[in-house]
Amino acid sequence: MYRIVRTVRFLAAFLPGFPLQVAVRAAPSLESGKVPFAVADVVLDAGRREIHSGATLLAASARAHHAGVRAGMTVAQGRAVCHGLTVRPLEPEGHEVARIALAEVLSGFGPRVEVLGAGSTRQPWEAGLADVSGVRD
Numbered sequence: 001m002y003r004i005v006r007t008v009r010f011l012a013a014f015l016p017g018f019p020l021q022v023a024v025r026a027a028p029s030l031e032s033g034k035v036p037f038a039v040a041d042v043v044l045d046a047g048r049r050e051i052h053s054g055a056t057l058l059a060a061s062a063r064a065h066h067a068g069v070r071a072g073m074t075v076a077q078g079r080a081v082c083h084g085l086t087v088r089p090l091e092p093e094g095h096e097v098a099r100i101a102l103a104e105v106l107s108g109f110g111p112r113v114e115v116l117g118a119g120s121t122r123q124p125w126e127a128g129l130a131d132v133s134g135v136r137d
Contacts (some may be wrong), residue, residue: 011130018126023088036064037086044089059124104132
């Protein structure tokens with residue numbers, strides 16, 4: 001009797017600064033790295049134009065991190081340690097567009113793809129898996 005063994009291989013992509021990447025897609029001027037910026041756990045609507053100083057920061061750019069800004073700080077704390085800190089709100093529409101783009105990129109590696117994180121915009125990371133079992137080297 002023969003035993004058939006099927007090996008399953010996955011490609012995993014872990015994107016720890018996903019909210020930062022979404023912010024850069026919305027405001028390409030942030031990409032230069034010259035401006036320290038962070039993303040706050042706030043969604044602005046038509047009635048609210050300003051980010052409250054008590055809002056929590058989800059992620060900080062490398063420049064902001066170097067200045068002492070950390071995820072979990074309030075906006076006020078971040079601005080206290082990093083003068084000139086630009087704080088961006090969450091952008092659910094931009095987040096979803098970026099998740100779709102991630103899925104499209106992963107689908108180039110294998111036929112079955114899953115983007116993890118359940119679509120939550122309030123986490124500082126995103127991840128994706130592609131089944132590459134049938135793909136030849």
